[in-house]
Amino acid sequence: MRIIEGLGTAVLLGLAAVPFAAQPARAAPLQVFSLTATGPSAIPGRSDLRLRGIAFAVSRDTLLTAPLAIGVAADFAQNPQFGRDGVPARAIQLDALGPGEQPTLSAQARPFAGRVAVLDRGAQQPALTPMPLSACAVQDADHVVQAAGGAAVTVTPVRDGGVVTHFDVAQPAGGWDARASLGAPVLRDGRVIGVVTDATADGRSVEVTPIAAVADLLPEDAEVDCDPRVSVGALDDMRSDMQDIARRLSGLDSDIRAQTSRVEAAEQTAQLAMSALADVAGDLSDLQTALTSGTDIEPILNRMSLRLQRKLPLVNAVSTIEDYLQRPTWKARAKSDGGELQLTFSYRTQLPGPQFSDRLRLCMRVINPVQSSDDQQHYFRARPFYAAAAQQDEAGLVRCERVNVASSAVLTDSGEYRFEVWRSDLAGMFDDYREDRDWIPRGYEWSGLFYAALVRPAPGGTGPAGPAGSADEQGDQVILRVLVKFPDRQGGDGGVVPVQCMLFDSDQSVIDFLAQRAPRSDSMGFDDVSGLDLDPQNTSDECVLASAQ
Numbered sequence: 001m002r003i004i005e006g007l008g009t010a011v012l013l014g015l016a017a018v019p020f021a022a023q024p025a026r027a028a029p030l031q032v033f034s035l036t037a038t039g040p041s042a043i044p045g046r047s048d049l050r051l052r053g054i055a056f057a058v059s060r061d062t063l064l065t066a067p068l069a070i071g072v073a074a075d076f077a078q079n080p081q082f083g084r085d086g087v088p089a090r091a092i093q094l095d096a097l098g099p100g101e102q103p104t105l106s107a108q109a110r111p112f113a114g115r116v117a118v119l120d121r122g123a124q125q126p127a128l129t130p131m132p133l134s135a136c137a138v139q140d141a142d143h144v145v146q147a148a149g150g151a152a153v154t155v156t157p158v159r160d161g162g163v164v165t166h167f168d169v170a171q172p173a174g175g176w177d178a179r180a181s182l183g184a185p186v187l188r189d190g191r192v193i194g195v196v197t198d199a200t201a202d203g204r205s206v207e208v209t210p211i212a213a214v215a216d217l218l219p220e221d222a223e224v225d226c227d228p229r230v231s232v233g234a235l236d237d238m239r240s241d242m243q244d245i246a247r248r249l250s251g252l253d254s255d256i257r258a259q260t261s262r263v264e265a266a267e268q269t270a271q272l273a274m275s276a277l278a279d280v281a282g283d284l285s286d287l288q289t290a291l292t293s294g295t296d297i298e299p300i301l302n303r304m305s306l307r308l309q310r311k312l313p314l315v316n317a318v319s320t321i322e323d324y325l326q327r328p329t330w331k332a333r334a335k336s337d338g339g340e341l342q343l344t345f346s347y348r349t350q351l352p353g354p355q356f357s358d359r360l361r362l363c364m365r366v367i368n369p370v371q372s373s374d375d376q377q378h379y380f381r382a383r384p385f386y387a388a389a390a391q392q393d394e395a396g397l398v399r400c401e402r403v404n405v406a407s408s409a410v411l412t413d414s415g416e417y418r419f420e421v422w423r424s425d426l427a428g429m430f431d432d433y434r435e436d437r438d439w440i441p442r443g444y445e446w447s448g449l450f451y452a453a454l455v456r457p458a459p460g461g462t463g464p465a466g467p468a469g470s471a472d473e474q475g476d477q478v479i480l481r482v483l484v485k486f487p488d489r490q491g492g493d494g495g496v497v498p499v500q501c502m503l504f505d506s507d508q509s510v511i512d513f514l515a516q517r518a519p520r521s522d523s524m525g526f527d528d529v530s531g532l533d534l535d536p537q538n539t540s541d542e543c544v545l546a547s548a549q
Contacts, residue, residue, distance in 0.1 A: 029129035032056045032097045032146055033063070033105070035183060037070040039090035040077040049075060054148060054184035055094055055119055056192065057128035059219045063094075063119040065183030066197040066209075070117055094119075097150050114217050115209045116195050117183075134191040135212035136226035138164050144187045145169075145196060145206070148180040155186065155206060166205050178203030191225060257352055257413060280304045325351035328415075330480055332543040334499040336487050341421040341499060345454055345480060352411035357456045360479070362419045363400040365389040366429045367449040367483075369528040371439055373520075378433075380451070380529070381514060386507035390453045390478050396432055399425060400455075417454075423486050426450055439525065447530035448486035451510065454479045481510060482543060485534050500534040501543035513546050 037051040053069020076088035096102035105125055121128060138157050145153040153176050155167035167186070169178075178199035185192040186208050195214075198207035211218075215229050277284075283304045290297045328347035335342050347356060365388075367380050376384045378397070392400040401419050430446035458475025481504040487497060504510045518529040535544050 029098075030057060030096050030102070030126060031129050031131050032185065033094040034097055034148060034180075035065055035069050036093045036095075037090055038093075039088060041075065042077045042088075043075055049090075052148070052180040053182040054146070054180075054196075056146070056183075056185045057130050058133060058192075059130045059222045060127045061121050062219050062222070063121070063128065064185075064195055064214075064217075065117045065119060066195060067115075067117050068198065069183040114214060116197065116214050116217065118217055130222065131185060132191040132225075133211050133218075133222060134188070134193050134225040135210070135215055135228055136193070138193060138210060139188060141188065142170075143167065143193065145181065145184050146187065147184050148177045151176055153181075155208075157208075158205075164208075164210075167208050169204050169206060171204065176203060178206065257411075260352075279307050283307070325349065326353035328356055330503075332480065332482055332501065332503055333541045334482075334484055334501040334543055335496050335541040336499045337496045339423040341423065341484070341486060343419045343421060343452070343482075343484070343501075344416060345419075346416040347414065349413045352413045355408050355412060356415050358407040359402065359404045359457060360417050361400050361402045361455050361457065362421075362452055363390050363392060363398050363455060364421065364426065364450050364452045365398050366426050366433070366446065367451060367529060368430060368433045368446075369440060369444075369524075369526045369530070371437070371526040373527070379527075381511055381520070381527070383507050383511070386451065386453070386481070386510060389451055390455050390476070396429060399429060423448075426486070441524075447528075447532070448488070449529065449532060450484055450486070452482050452484060454482070481505070481507065483510065483513075483534055485532070498539060498541040500536065500538070502534045503543050503545045505546075509546055 033055045035053040035055045037049070037053075039049055041047060041049045043049075049071060051069060051071045053065055055063045055065035055069070057063050070092055071090070073088045073090070076090045079087050079089040092106060094105040096104075103126065105121065140157060140159075143155050143157070145155055147153045151172060153172055154170040156170070157164045157167050159165065169176075182196055182199065184196045186194045186196060192211060194208040194210040196206050197209045199205065211224065212226070212228055215224060215227065218224065218229070283300055287297060287300045287304070289295075290300055326349045328349055330345060330347045333342075333344045333346075343362065345360075365385070368378060370379045373379055373381070376382045377388070379385055389398055392398050401421065403417050403419055405415070405417065427446050434440045434444070456477045456479055458477075483502050483504070485500040487499060502513070504513065514529060514532075518532045520527050538544055
């Protein structure tokens, strides 16, 4: 059989109330509706579109239907009230099926990912009566489609290798309108087991999307037999418990490490003291004798002083080694979940020491196309671009996020700072930049590439950071520099994926990297690095050092 294409489209509809003078008496509850979608066409050669289907209630406020019953949004002309990228100029009318006078509802559609379309009733409209739902396994038995015009059509599942592929239709004597029945509920033993989402042209076969496949789109209060949904509240409680356990384990590990470091430091101090005492042990005996006899003790004290002074270089050397072993070695990880990017910076030292900092900030600049190299403020091949990227500005060219961690007095050999970045925030910065530059072609999109500086504020200050990674007059310091390429937009739930990113030790090293990997080109009338890949072969979420390439 040939299934009608276009099943991948689904939308979320918000219903708007149609005022009416009074609620008429009705003989049947508001459960099943005939649906009509109309609007001006965006298809060349067609002036208007008109589609029909069925919708049914799954809760007091929500209905389901088939995406094909309301049509593809791109086939409708755009509503001028919402701009070029707004909603389609499409009107959706719902007329309740059943005896007696019934109210008419209207809907406004908006895009939504799913195998069915979801409708929400307006706040001023009467409550709906939900139909009983079932997500249990489909039985090999007759089912009933509540079709257009109130007809009851019998359908039977057909399997291939144990999997239901479609339903065969037992044609009623008077025939039936399969196209106008898209979105109709499929019932077994009085419960809805699925939605008619497609049909063959002759109406002899229908495709049914089971309730089990779209259970996650149902409202939380919808009651479903064999409900496969996991309670959001239970997940939140479990996540909270796991985070609490992780915090406790992390704190215990830090305490153990700090205690170990204190013991080691005490042992080193004791060894130095014992060594010094051993060197002057004979002098101490002489000093005790001199004190007892009343003889001059100054020569003995001078001799002890000379011997102890020889230990001072050792003490200074120990201090220097300690500073070296407590220098942090940094790593960075980047991963994306849809439109959210998690950037995690962590460090380790060879010897436990004071906490690196209890507050850091991450300042970001979008890598935008530049028409003239004289535009040093925006030119990503010039040092002023990176020097200005360590502080937030009033022009909106730099965006900074701050993170605070609990201050700790115990010694530690590690630390972690995590930032969350949203693609929409950085894309908005690009849109603001493009708005005033008509030389950027229409349809040109941000490449996803941006620069970020990890900055440690001066103690007691929150001022801007100085250039080139060295402390400025206010003491702020750039710790790390990173180039990150946000992945392309993902539809639906794409899952957590690693993100291309690269670490640099100086502003100049970033400039040199771009010069080598993306040399200047004026083929488009401006300089751009939109096609640059940072490290496409790296499948982990760990950022790679540019010097290691």
